[in-house]
Amino acid sequence: MSDIRCRNLCKTFHQGGETITALDQVSLDIGEGAFVCLSGPSGSGKTTLLNALGGLDTPDSGTIAIGEQRLEHLSRRQRADLRLHHIGFVFQAYNLITVLSARENVEFIMQVQGVPAKEREKLATGVLAEVGLAGLEERRPAELSGGQQQRVAVARAIATRPALVLADEPTANLDSRSAARLMDLFVTLNRERGVTFVISTHDARVMGYARRLIGMRDGRIVSDQEQQPHAMAI
Amino acid sequence: MRYPFATISTLAWRNLWRNSRRTLIMLAAIAVGVWAMIFMAALMRGMTDQMVRNGLQTLPxxxxxxxxxxxxxxxxxxxxxxxxxxxxxxxxxxxxxxxxxxxxxxxxxxxxxxxxxxxxxxxxxxxxxxxxxxxxxxxxxxxxxxxxxxxxxxxxxxxxxxxxxxxxxxxxxxxxxxxxxxxxxxxxxxxxxxxxxxxxxxxxxxxxxxxxxxxxxxxxxxxxxxxxxxxxxxxxxxxxxxxxxxxxxxxxxxTELDPFLGSMLAVQDGFTLVFMVVVFLALSFGLVNTLVMAVFERVREIGLMQALGMRPGLILGQIMLESFYLLGLGLLVGNVLAVATLKPLATGIDISAVAQGMEMMGMGAILYPALHIQDMLMSTAVVIVLGLLASLAPAWRASRLDPVAALTRD
Structure with missing residues (x-):
């Protein structure tokens, strides 16, 4: 895994006879180890861009390259493999598999990857402790708070040491304290492990953590600036 | 492959009991269907056995x-x-x-x-x-x-x-x-x-x-x-x-001395298979409905699994395994039920009330149900093969879901 390069991405949706432009000629380069926030109001195209970067959605035109891999050349199965081995996802909600415990949710990707049981368990226990969930490993999602669930999702996203984590409004359902803890965790992982983070948000406090802030509106990039993180705001 | 199988196996088993009442109702339907297949096959097999034996006694x-x-x-x-x-x-x-x-x-x-x-x-x-x-x-x-x-x-x-x-x-x-x-x-x-x-x-x-x-x-x-x-x-x-x-x-x-008698076994095997298939076809509607509902209820979760990198084949395998577990449990209960109900009837069922009519078919006044392992195997094969075929459609649909649409479904 290496840099992300997007060129002239376009994506439109049709809804109730109306055509909505979600991405409009978006071109973007994100270097390895970056900590990027995509900001903008609802409908600005943040989530569509994240989904396209993760190979979940296919743009109508334009190209995306992650390292040497051109996403538009990959089959459905190859894109699934790319996500499995190189990309961690954190969504706004409905992040966990309800019939699995916190530990099993974290182990899920590793199990699909074929990591042996002992190694999986060790990694999962370690990463759950890292996100502050030691002792809650065997709880099912229904027995965890929203913040705890989100931290399980983060643990799952980072357990396999992906080069890239895509997070879509990760703090939207969290109280301020939980959100701050989560963002601190992202910053630590970015700094200590060099994980690239691309986070979509419209929460100004989350934007304060980013070293690069990309503003979007109506499917276009309207601003792109480097900044000094001023995270303590949350 | 071992680990992904363990993953989908765990998921399939736990998802089966997510809505335990629905699963138990479907399980009961499959078990009764299997019981009916084996019980009726044993009665038909008993009738044929008796007709052939009586025929052989007459030949002799x-x-x-x-x-x-x-x-x-x-x-x-x-x-x-x-x-x-x-x-x-x-x-x-x-x-x-x-x-x-x-x-x-x-x-x-x-x-x-x-x-x-x-x-x-x-x-x-x-x-x-x-x-x-x-x-x-x-x-x-x-x-x-x-x-x-x-x-x-x-x-x-x-x-x-x-x-x-x-x-x-x-x-x-x-x-x-x-x-x-x-x-x-x-x-x-x-x-x-x-x-x-x-x-x-x-x-x-x-x-x-x-x-x-x-x-x-x-x-x-x-x-x-x-x-x-x-x-x-x-x-x-x-x-x-x-x-x-x-x-x-x-x-x-x-079989050549009395071709009619000789054809009985093949005819009976054919009847038994047709009966089993008909019973299971009726059951398969319930099975498909159960799986469709099970998939519909967890569209988001399936989308999540796809987003996390689970291949479509594993999603398909998971739903098929879920169906396989349901069918397997139904078969187990149905077979146990069949053996339990046929065992007390091993001494014969008195059909003397209709014996004169049955005599025309070469039968006597007592019908001895014959439980054959081949009928149990045949019912197992019918249930597993047709059950998995019926499950293919909902499983295929689940594996082909668009992850973005699935994750955003209300």
Whole structure:
């Protein structure tokens, strides 16, 4: 895994006879180890861009390259493999598999990857402790708070040491304290492990953590600036 | 592959119990369906078994050796010599369990009141007893005691028609090898009751030596009837008897001696399979509905799994495994139920209320359900194969979900 390069991405949706432009000629380069926030109001195209970067959605035109891999050349199965081995996802909600415990949710990707049981368990226990969930490993999602669930999702996203984590409004359902803890965790992982983070948000406090802030509106990039993180705001 | 299988296996099992009430209802439906398949197959198999066994008793034997023209003209002209030394050696080898040489000719039996055309059987009572071809129940008098016994044993129904009875004299009339009419007055020493009333009217039993004397054929016989350990396996051993008997004789298994009887097994296997398929087709609608609902309820979760990198094949495998577990559990319960309900019926079900009608099909008054392992295997194969086929559509749809649309579904 290496840099992300997007060129002239376009994506439109049709809804109730109306055509909505979600991405409009978006071109973007994100270097390895970056900590990027995509900001903008609802409908600005943040989530569509994240989904396209993760190979979940296919743009109508334009190209995306992650390292040497051109996403538009990959089959459905190859894109699934790319996500499995190189990309961690954190969504706004409905992040966990309800019939699995916190530990099993974290182990899920590793199990699909074929990591042996002992190694999986060790990694999962370690990463759950890292996100502050030691002792809650065997709880099912229904027995965890929203913040705890989100931290399980983060643990799952980072357990396999992906080069890239895509997070879509990760703090939207969290109280301020939980959100701050989560963002601190992202910053630590970015700094200590060099994980690239691309986070979509419209929460100004989350934007304060980013070293690069990309503003979007109506499917276009309207601003792109480097900044000094001023995270303590949350 | 081992680890992904463990993943989808765990997910499939736990998802099965996500809505336990729905799963239990579907499980009950499959179990009852499987029970019905096996129970009905056992009843049908029992009926067929009984029809074949009764048929073999009438034939008699699972294999017969005759003169080549005997079946076209079953008269005394086409009688044969007793078995040669080579044939005798073959008849003493397993799986042959019994054999008997018998005289079997068309004859007329007359009393003072009437006469009937019958089949006169000259038998060796001891050999026929082992062969199982003697009348089942002597209701008056005695059975024949030796090949030289000079009495006759007739059926109760024939006795009624001839208005004769035990101890009375009747006249037996047939033809000798020169086509001359031969007759002899004999005494009725026994009256038998057969499971099939038609047999009571048809067969008259006499000592073999006495009949040979009447017909003037020395020690010649009409046929050799042979039985083995399992009528279904006759094809395996009858060629050996045919070789020992030689080309001058016709050696045929029961399936060719009575083609109608011979086709029964294949017909019954076909009926059983069709019945099982029909029962399961009805069940499969419920199964598909259950899976469609199960997939519909967790569209977001399936989208999440895809987003995390689970290949479509594993999603498909997970839903198929879920179906497999449901079918497997249903099969287990259904099979246990079937064995539990059939075991107490092993001593037979009294169907005497409809016995006369059933007799026309070659059955008796007691039906013995026959639980065969092959029927349990057939029902298992039908349930698993059709069940998984029916599950393919919802599983395929789940594996083809668009992850973005699935994750954002309300």
């Amino acid at each position: 034997g699972e294999v017969q050796v005759h003169q080549r023209d005997y079946r076209a003209d079953p008269s005394v002209v086409n009688s044969m010599a007793p078995p040669s030394r080579g044939l005798l050696a073959a008849l003493l080898e397993p799986p042959v369990t019994a054999w008997a040489g018998r005289v079997r000719v068309p004859a007329v039996i007359s009393s003072e009141r009437g006469s009937r055309s019958v089949t006169l059987l000259g038998v060796d009572p001891a050999a026929e007893l082992i062969l199982g071809s003697l009348p089942e129940k002597i209701v008056a008098g005695r059975a024949l005691d030796a090949p030289a016994d000079r009495g006759v044993v007739i059926g109760a129904s024939l006795a009624r028609r001839l208005e004769t009875g035990l101890g009375k004299r009747v006249v037996l009339m047939s033809q000798d090898t020169d086509n001359n009419v031969v007759d002899r007055g004999v005494r009725v020493v026994g009256i038998y009751h057969a499971r099939l009333q038609g047999n009571e009217d048809r067969f008259v039993y006499a000592g073999r030596a006495a009949v040979q004397g009447l017909l003037g054929i020395g020690d010649a016989i009409s046929e050799i009837a042979i039985t083995g350990d399992d009528y279904r396996r006759v094809q395996h051993w009858y060629p050996r008897i045919a070789r020992a008997a030689g080309d001058e004789f016709e050696t045929l298994p029961w």
